[in-house]
Amino acid sequence: MTNPWLPNRRRTAGTVLRVFCFPHAGGAASAFRTWQQDLPYGLEVCPVQLPGRESRFGEPLPTGVVDLVPGLTEALLPALDVPFALLGNSMGALIAYELARHLRREYQLSPTRLVVAGANRPGGAARMPALSHLPDLEFGRAMQARHGGIPAAVLDDPQIAEIYLPVLRADMAMVERYVPEPGPPLTCPVSAYVGAGDTVSTPEDVDGWAAVTSGRFDRRVLPGDHFAVLAHGGLVTGRLADELALR
DSSP: OOOTTOTTOOOOTTOOEEEEEEOOTTOOGGGGGGGGSSOOTTEEEEEOOOTTSGGGTTSOOOOOHHHHHHHHHHHHGGGOSSOEEEEEETHHHHHHHHHHHHHHHHHOOOOSOEEEESOOSTTGGGGSOOOTTSOHHHHHHHHHHHHOOOOHHHHHOHHHHHHHHHHHHHHHHHHHHOOOOOOOOBOSOEEEEEETTOSSSOHHHHGGGGGGBSSOEEEEEESSSTTGGGGGHHHHHHHHHHHTTOO
């Protein structure tokens, strides 16, 4: 039976590291589909499908980052039988972070690395004006102005907007409400990626992730905007592979 959280999983023999990828607000597992191509031997990329989109359209949309984690954990536990990394883009970084905290607290499990991209430190979104309460058209335009990444067809076609905007709005509301609970830092290394042209998360903003771990922290600036990391999957997976000598 297919795991709805991992609909596009491609099991590979001899997996040494499994990388679970979490999408941005309004995004879905398909954002990481190209990352599953031409991988170094031993590396498996698993895009995670959140409820309410693509293959899970019609399911209730998530309402809280922390509330999402227990069900997500239960679904992923059988796949945590080899070393694993957690990677999140924008909103997905918060989900990956809270998942790492939950796994450590409840199961004494730790990722080999937490990778965050295009994301301010946990709680950092609170410094930006909330947008999720705006009327549909105004909300869509405000999101495009701040984050970019919304195809013109979405905002120009009422039928497409009717499907896409509720997902984006629910995700943004989840980000805006998120406040990290106090707790011990992670112990795994944390890598942060940020686009050189990202106006939402600057290199200085993402440096705040250094505080979430007692392990190593590194930051890399990529060509591109808020979604820069999506175009550099080979670089990210290559670094993970090199680190574990998978090549």
